């Protein structure tokens with residue numbers, strides 16, 4: 227086992243650090259930025275299904291459901307196809323309205339999640355085309371779907387998903403851009419800009435990982451917290467949800483993720499000097515609005531840990547701690563802003579002497595209801 231951990235104390239930490247490499251694996255043969263091309267066999271062979279789709283429904287569970295939410299924003303923005311995101315467990319039991327004009331995307335690291343598998347079978351029985359995004363090659367979901375794309379993250383051992391999440395988003399971003407190209411919904415210059423930026427993502431993730439030591443120091447301050455709030459807007463709202471889930475899963479600290487603007491409709495009542503609030507606030511379209519949320523937290527003495535773009539000044543003045551990530555177009559930020567949140571939950575869990583790789587009551591693959 228020590229050999230498999232490759233010198234890291236835990237599989238989770240190893241898997242966090244593998245992300246630059248596995249994202250490159252996810253791109254391999256698919257992202258041909260210099261030629262202005264994205265090539266994925268599962269999409270090429272079925273491009274008409276996607277282009278004729280009235281809407282796309284994405285079904286998933288857990289962390290994969292968070293990747294689905296990111297995909298909703300990206301696919302709607304780039305390819306202008308309506309997207310709905312569903313918890314597979316709800317979708318399968320509520321007699322959803324689906325027909326042959328729907329495309330279902332099922333996202334699953336393991337490819338074995340019972341609820342996701344059942345959602346796929348239901349959608350197929352109603353005539354929909356089902357596309358899988360799985361990590362495990364040859365898994366039940368990869369066999370049950372009509373077509374798909376593997377994430378190529380390699381085996382993920384830590385129960386808390388890390389590299390599977392970022393590679394899921396990577397695959398779904400490629401899909402969105404491929405569809406945008408086919409539909410002409412994105413100016414060619416924009417499309418090419420994104421392709422070149424994507425190529426740089428592994429480096430950006432590598433750079434985000436260099437914040438490890440300062441994240442450890444922040445973790446020491448907050449390791450005894452009993453509650454944490456995670457906030458983000460737009461593309462970074464799902465990142466906030468995923469950050470909160472990671473902390474809950476492995477450190478057993480209660481954490482909630484919220485869209486930043488929803489704070490005033492409830493969570494703000496909880497904010498006092500004992501409430502750490504992690505705000506995902508990279509440079510983005512509604513940056514000013516996030517800044518005013520941060521001011522509201524500060525006015526109530528909440529402790530602010532902010533994920534910001536390198537060189538940020540406004541949030542730095544307000545926050546108790548900032549963690550910098552390199553700048554990148556807003557639609558691509560989730561892959562990068564997620565990294566510090568993974569490290570934060572990892573270090574807090576280790577400091578609390580929790581079993582990071584095998585948290586209590588959780589399973590890596592949930593093959594029963």
Ligand code: G6P
Pocket residue numbers: 287288289290333334335336337338339342385386387588589590591592
């Ligand atoms: C379990 C795992 C999570 C995972 C979820 C969905 O709860 O502990 O890490 O996100 O199942 O799993 P899947 O394999 O379908 O992505």
